[in-house]
Amino acid sequence: MRDAVFPADRHALYEAHGYSAAVRSGDLLFVSGQVGSRPDGSPEPDFGRQVALAFANLRATLTAAGCTFDDIIDVTSFHTDPEHQFDTVLAAKAQAFPAAPYPAWTAIGVNWLAGFDFEIKVIARLP
Numbered sequence: 001m002r003d004a005v006f007p008a009d010r011h012a013l014y015e016a017h018g019y020s021a022a023v024r025s026g027d028l029l030f031v032s033g034q035v036g037s038r039p040d041g042s043p044e045p046d047f048g049r050q051v052a053l054a055f056a057n058l059r060a061t062l063t064a065a066g067c068t069f070d071d072i073i074d075v076t077s078f079h080t081d082p083e084h085q086f087d088t089v090l091a092a093k094a095q096a097f098p099a100a101p102y103p104a105w106t107a108i109g110v111n112w113l114a115g116f117d118f119e120i121k122v123i124a125r126l127p
Helices: 013-018 045-066 082-098
Strands: 003-005 022-025 028-035 072-079 104-109 118-123
Touching: 003 072, 003 118, 028 045, 045 082, 045 118, 082 104
Parallel strands: 072 104
Antiparallel strands: 003 022, 022 028, 028 118, 072 118
């Protein structure tokens, strides 16, 4: 079973690119990579705000599926310049996950994210 999930007011962006924001399968939610995109889909140029917006977009997708950050069990993040970006990302991570148990997390350095500098994808357990 696959059931697509879309955050409010963002379905057209996913439709234009041919994928779902998230997919429910059994008791798991697989969330596509979330970036710091503005409502029109363009990148937020300020890195700190881009990371905050990526987490906000992730929260909106989780909310659309009836989940919260507490339901996340696995995180993969992508970084275009990890050495210089990690402090900003760790600060956002600390806000999203303030207490243990923390989700599993894998951070990957990449050289291209379609105009973005940070992307986060997760797997969550549906409540």
